[in-house]
Amino acid sequence: MEIGGSSESPNEPPRKGKSKTPRKPKETSTLKQKSPAEFFAENKNIAGFDNPGKCLYTTVRELVENSLDSAESISELPVVEITIEEIGKSKFNSMIGLVDRERVDEALYDDFETAKARERRLAKEARAQEMQAKNAALGKKVKELPASKGVKGRGEASFYRVTCKDNGRGMPHDDIPNMFGRVLSGTKYGLKQTRGKFGLGAKMALIWSKMSTGLPIEISSSMKGQSYTSFCRLDIDIHRNIPHIHLHEKRANDDRWHGAEIQVVIEGNWTTYRSKILHYMRQMAVITPYAQFLFRFISDIPDKNVTVKFARRTDVMPPVPLETKHHPSSVDLLLIKRLIAETSKQNLLQFLQHEFVNIGKSYAERLIGEMGPEFSPKMAVKSLSDQQIVRIHQLFRQAKFDDPTGDCLSPAGEYNLRLGIIKELHPDMVATYSGSAHVFEGHPFIVEAGVSVGGKDVKQGLNIFRFANRIPLLFEQGADVVTRTALKRINWGSYKINQTQDKIGVFVSIVSTKIPFKGTGKEYIGDDITEIATAVKSAIQQCCIQLKSKIVKKMQAREQQERKRNLSRYIPDASAAVYDVLREMAQSYASKKQRIEEKDAEIIRKVSEHLITKETLREKLAEHVEKVDYEMALEYATQSGVSEEPREDIFIQSLEPDHKFIDFHSPIFVFRLVC
Numbered sequence: 001m002e003i004g005g006s007s008e009s010p011n012e013p014p015r016k017g018k019s020k021t022p023r024k025p026k027e028t029s030t031l032k033q034k035s036p037a038e039f040f041a042e043n044k045n046i047a048g049f050d051n052p053g054k055c056l057y058t059t060v061r062e063l064v065e066n067s068l069d070s071a072e073s074i075s076e077l078p079v080v081e082i083t084i085e086e087i088g089k090s091k092f093n094s095m096i097g098l099v100d101r102e103r104v105d106e107a108l109y110d111d112f113e114t115a116k117a118r119e120r121r122l123a124k125e126a127r128a129q130e131m132q133a134k135n136a137a138l139g140k141k142v143k144e145l146p147a148s149k150g151v152k153g154r155g156e157a158s159f160y161r162v163t164c165k166d167n168g169r170g171m172p173h174d175d176i177p178n179m180f181g182r183v184l185s186g187t188k189y190g191l192k193q194t195r196g197k198f199g200l201g202a203k204m205a206l207i208w209s210k211m212s213t214g215l216p217i218e219i220s221s222s223m224k225g226q227s228y229t230s231f232c233r234l235d236i237d238i239h240r241n242i243p244h245i246h247l248h249e250k251r252a253n254d255d256r257w258h259g260a261e262i263q264v265v266i267e268g269n270w271t272t273y274r275s276k277i278l279h280y281m282r283q284m285a286v287i288t289p290y291a292q293f294l295f296r297f298i299s300d301i302p303d304k305n306v307t308v309k310f311a312r313r314t315d316v317m318p319p320v321p322l323e324t325k326h327h328p329s330s331v332d333l334l335l336i337k338r339l340i341a342e343t344s345k346q347n348l349l350q351f352l353q354h355e356f357v358n359i360g361k362s363y364a365e366r367l368i369g370e371m372g373p374e375f376s377p378k379m380a381v382k383s384l385s386d387q388q389i390v391r392i393h394q395l396f397r398q399a400k401f402d403d404p405t406g407d408c409l410s411p412a413g414e415y416n417l418r419l420g421i422i423k424e425l426h427p428d429m430v431a432t433y434s435g436s437a438h439v440f441e442g443h444p445f446i447v448e449a450g451v452s453v454g455g456k457d458v459k460q461g462l463n464i465f466r467f468a469n470r471i472p473l474l475f476e477q478g479a480d481v482v483t484r485t486a487l488k489r490i491n492w493g494s495y496k497i498n499q500t501q502d503k504i505g506v507f508v509s510i511v512s513t514k515i516p517f518k519g520t521g522k523e524y525i526g527d528d529i530t531e532i533a534t535a536v537k538s539a540i541q542q543c544c545i546q547l548k549s550k551i552v553k554k555m556q557a558r559e560q561q562e563r564k565r566n567l568s569r570y571i572p573d574a575s576a577a578v579y580d581v582l583r584e585m586a587q588s589y590a591s592k593k594q595r596i597e598e599k600d601a602e603i604i605r606k607v608s609e610h611l612i613t614k615e616t617l618r619e620k621l622a623e624h625v626e627k628v629d630y631e632m633a634l635e636y637a638t639q640s641g642v643s644e645e646p647r648e649d650i651f652i653q654s655l656e657p658d659h660k661f662i663d664f665h666s667p668i669f670v671f672r673l674v675c
């Protein structure tokens, strides 16, 4: 392949329409390097910074997620305040010291409109309005008119100051510049379930602010017990990928505050991303019910202002995720070399035993025996040759290891998920399920799911809510493993759920030490990992099985009610008809026209004496319907077997870890008395 040259052969005639003078092929292509910061500035879409609106959304996300990670890392119930302040053009200009300037040459601007064009546009809009009024007067359905387009043009850029304050761990004074001014630097690279992973998000917000407003980022931070707060104003040297510090100083911390406050001014678009941002906050509140969020949008136009407080709904936080060691089946050559370089262990036996999960002493000895005669338990691990490391790697890939346990993970918990679903959708029924840990490429993961039917503001069909490491995922829904599984691999009909007619809520939360996101924007999990797809399917199915039994019971109750209603409907007519017959018989009997058998005489007598009336017949029939209905229901239940229905075990859990209990069993429930 030619690099930088023309693809035409020198003997070929020049192509039609092309310049006759052949382009001079470049002698050499110039070798260039790019810093990570440059790369991400040029490809910011892969980090979720696609357009101004999405940039505003992703900035909010990155800051909120950092705040939650930070508070949770010190087991502090998170309190996060996020403010987006709209900055008008004049205010922005004065912030950067630019004087506002009136337009002089109007026709120069993209949104310029001639007087004639303006007249035509206004006339067209007036006609549309007239038509709409006419249709409304005729009672026809009227379509809402699009907002007046005004004049074409790209429009003014909108600027926003985004501030996020938390009560988290804070940051060491000297680390702040690198944490915010060096792409791919962070504290979350270890093997641990965290929202952040790449060491990129906050830097992307800064890169975007540098690209769109040129303004630096400001960080205030204090760690627990620290007598000062660190203040840092910095931007990033994109070409060298290093922080460019404007101010970095220590200030008094009289309130003994701990946490961080980050402030960045960026271009954005609140109008188009308002609902996405609010959705994100709401879903974050659902999956993080132990946090308190205060979200504010502040504008010069008070009508546009928004304040939403998501109150804390529980004080119980999921356990802090633990840092874990690598599983032997998940490591590659590079990683083994890095672990060897970093280990404090002296010999191979200790190294295998301590740097990996699921390798005990005797198993390590067996592995070393299997590696060959040139390996021994006591050999210095740092003396291993490249070939020997390859041998270890090969064995790791082929040998059997127990799966990692998933103890290091911290799922949201079924209780939180159920709480979230009920709060979010107010469904008619809901089922939740929390699976055990599974493994993908040596990384443990847990899938939790919830399925609901019915509810407020829920559209018909599937409403899918996805969470990964307790982050709501709002974009790229179609390609996500959860959406695909719910749409294609669940036979909703077999659980008596109508996929198109019912209002179905599907909530799936996946936690892992490594979420295989597609791209660094953390927007969706691909559908190509069989282990995850299988676990997601099974979790949704488990919810559906629970729902099916509830739905069947509901249907039976409805059928029973219908049967009763049908029978009761005929009571007045039936009792009137029977009474008329009896009355006629009584009259014939009285006029001796008819002979009546002894056993019927009693009834006829009672009819004549008005002891049996239309009313008494009606009452007796109603009583009978009631009795028959009850007996039929009982018979049905015995036939279909109440005991075959899944029994719902309800336990009131003891607060003490060490508890004794007695179970009282009945066919339909079990009651556990904790002593």
Ligand SMILES: Nc1ncnc2c1ncn2[C@@H]1O[C@H](COP(=O)(O)OP(=O)(O)OP(=O)(O)O)[C@@H](O)[C@H]1O
Residues within 6 Å of the ligand: 062, 066, 067, 070, 166, 168, 169, 170, 171, 179, 180, 185, 186, 187, 188, 195, 196, 197, 198, 199, 200, 201, 202, 203, 259, 260, 261
């Ligand atoms: N609010 C905060 N409180 C404490 N530390 C923070 C806060 N925000 C950022 N940090 C620190 O700065 C580092 C870099 O943050 P950044 O958002 O760039 O990446 P990340 O969160 O590690 O990963 P990701 O790019 O996946 O979000 C974090 O690893 C964390 O140590």
